Amino acid sequence: MKFSIGGSLKLAFRPWVEGLENIPAEGPAILASNHLSFSDSFFLPAVLDRKVTFIAKAEYFTSPGVKGKLTAAFFKGVGQLPVDRSGARGAGEAAIKSGIDVIERGELFGIYPEGTRSPDGRLYRGKPGGLARVALATGAPVIPVAMIDTEKIQPPGKVVPKLMRPGIRIGKPLDFSRYHGMDGDRFILRSVTDEVMYEIMKLSGQEYVDIYATAAKRQIADAEKAAAKSEKAEKAEQAGKAAPVESTESTEKAGPAAADTDK
Template identity: 60%
Template sequence: MLYRLMKYVLLGPLLRLFWPAKVTGLENIPAEGGAILASNHLAVADSFFMPLRVPRRVTFPAKQEYFTEKGVKGTLKKWFFTGVGQFPIDRSGGSAAQAALDTAIRLVREGHLLGIYPEGTRSPDGRLYKGKTGVARIALEARAPVIPVAMVGTDKVNPIGSRMWRPRRLEIHFGKPLDFSRYEGLSGDRFVERSITDEIMYALMELSGQEYVDIYAAKAKELLAAEAAGARPAVPAQTSGARDAARLPESKAG
């Protein structure tokens, strides 16, 4: 009830008014059953604009701190993030990460649409970075398709560090579902999970038109911070990584 109120009465109409979007590929989202919406991640705003355009409810993992802050502000935050379909995850350690993964797998098995950002954090410069393999583990364990989603323009609406969103037309593109059933039973194989993740990132690179860099976004942020301090060179462009890696699943399967 709270989710529908936020999407169709409170937040949804406001976002549509000030941030109209060109949306393509909605027909690629299944009408029912579990699936994973794997998106590039340019801004905090991604978690608001993308679910708004999907006919079904999309559930995103979110930092536990959004749900545990005390006081009136904390209560409002918990109400808001629950209302937009997010669930809390504890990112403090290995067991916490596994618990978050288990929750995501359970949700997809139960027939939910799970939104996830394979890069693990926002892109620091608008480029696409190496994906983490959790998305592959979820797809294999839940036996669910992965639908690549490209957000375009949200980094201009909500630049890193900005407090106010800027009115702008957006683009949201939903790609064709990726089927990894050929790897059934291979969950836990690091090579297979890496190959699947790279195939997803290659699909995102093609769909979004972003330049691909074959390092993790978190590492890129460290390099950029060091560069700003005059200590290290800029993050290099490595556009071939995703393309080359994405060929691996086909060659192994053949």
């Protein structure tokens, strides 16, 4: 199924690729990519001869009904691995364990250090938990990858993709074997993650923002709420100003009548 999906994607979108020679013909490696679109996990495996395993939330594999079964089959076909996200640290620990298992099988493990899709096309600070811990626990090389223009094909919230050519740039492998076994040192984890993000930035040409993408999404959501609240208040104020005001003439006519009534 992987080959049929990959062939269909290549035929329909004709993605261009640079740096394919940096993917090893065999043996384990970690592919660390920027994350612009839901389709990133499909385009990268489509251009490679080897299987790439990404992680995906378990709900994609357990939804009931015909649609749920089709979704599960699709994700399995493109190399997605279900991860149970229950518990406070469930997602992170499950992802790390899954990544280590993939590497120990001698396969390619794909991961997005930003942790979530970019909300505006910029490159955000990498999270040091997953990528660096898998790399230091296994000693596997890290290959930086840059997805180009995939957010234009399928922006967040859009179901039907736009037919255009995305790009993929694959950098040279990064060797962190000097830190092997130091996955408990948070300073080393931060250093490794930042080095990988710098290489991704050079490949992608994105503007780098030194905050987490999750924080940026909260800021954007808060700004949108504030703007909506301000617009609502402005409309209410305008409606108040537009309300009819009783004329002086009608008030004068009503005056004597009101006086008579009082008598």
